[in-house]
Amino acid sequence: MTRALSRRFGRPAVTLTLLLTVMFLIAPIVLTIIASFATNWTGVFPSGFVTFQNWREVLGLAETIGSQRSMGWDPLFRFPIGGEKALTLMVPAELAFSIGLALGGVLINLVVGVPIAYAVSRYEFRGREWVNAVSVLPLVPGVILGVAFLRAYPVLSGTSFGLIVGYSLLKAPFMVMAVQSEFESMPLRQLEESARSLGASWPRTFLTVIVPNARSGIISGAIICWTLAAAEFNFSYIVWAKGTQPLALFLQRHISNSSFTKAAAAVSMFFFIIVAITVFLQQVGRRGFEIRGS
Template identity: 90%
Template structure:
């Protein structure tokens, strides 16, 4: 006797739902465990113990009881304020601010360069189009390889903030190009352009006020991917950066290597929350839409 279609359908849905739940649980379990461990006093056995403490977060966020403890975590003075005969020193996460700026700089370069490349490849047929498409994804190589090549090609940019920004943009450009190109290919570009031009819009105005806003989903997705990967890029940062304020990836590596696991968990959890916050912010921009006014 063959099972009824409704029974097979319910069984299939249950299997799919169970598989999806197991996959999601497997993926997020390390993140949840890391966040939980950041509120533990120690982890010497199978599970962390000594809940609930905020000392790990106080240390990572620069709120430790002593300036020495704060500086040992790699934080720098923001300002000093005289207070009742004493000096209040406020320390800030220099690595955090530095890395956010570097990653945003890389994303801006990806937007300025990657969006036009994606548009040209999706919109036009021209000699060498396949070569352009292939070259745009060449940087999909390990960061250590690109780091060595970058140092040889641009030695003057080594150990500079601008060098890191350019390197991040090179490493993550393929993700921007692929995300935006996919969005452009799903759009009736020719019809949109002809409609805008028939209303008297110039090509730059058509591109900036019609084409780009309609591709915002792909642009926002590419920006999220590029920012998150650039902020966490370790291999390229390790090869290129020499001294001064460290990128966040090197900051995290130092804590993972030299601190207790619970403090390292707090540092990693901080990065998780930053990624979530930036992702939600960029998604909000995508939902609300954006427009770029051109002449």
């Protein structure tokens, strides 16, 4: 009797639970995106559709003053079109700046985190537990690491490179843990021995055999590190001095000093950036591994 009921209602119950959970999780995101095109949001739901003024102000396409200042635009490329004329490609300064900072941190995480995860997963050596512990030691709130960073590296404080290094330190544990779990599920010794028996050197074995087989963990770690770095407010607030602001400070400025609808546009922009960079990292990672492994 119980088994029959389980077969009949078990799968629909699981499906319904999954759908309700997904709807609960994405409802705030959908509501925020909808509100970004509204003129007013004083109750539970926004009202006054449809306007693009909120997006124009956030993107710096409309005049704003004071604490509600939106991102500026900087020239990225200049294309000569004849004579002294040139076509200039403009990009949102804070947006491009933040994407570059976060991607720089991800690059450091890849170069440092992947070998650490491999060494801890593959070899038994004295101090292995300490290496594993130290690799996840920066898994602390950004405000704590920010204060420590100011004292330890005063030369880097307030600089773009300092933010990149800080982001990589803060998010390194996520890269190490994601890749380490992937390595631990692989027969590393057998893969190495097979490749070496065919005449491959150790660097070639690592780059063309080991790393491509761990691409799922590496891509997941890169996506997590970028997403968290782009949204890191506490560390950015403590370490950054002046100039073009990171995206987290841009969001904080709009959430604190703007109307709900304008804040919704700023947050919605961040959601779209996350989706775009996630797809970009997935495609670049997969194509890179395919080329390297071929």
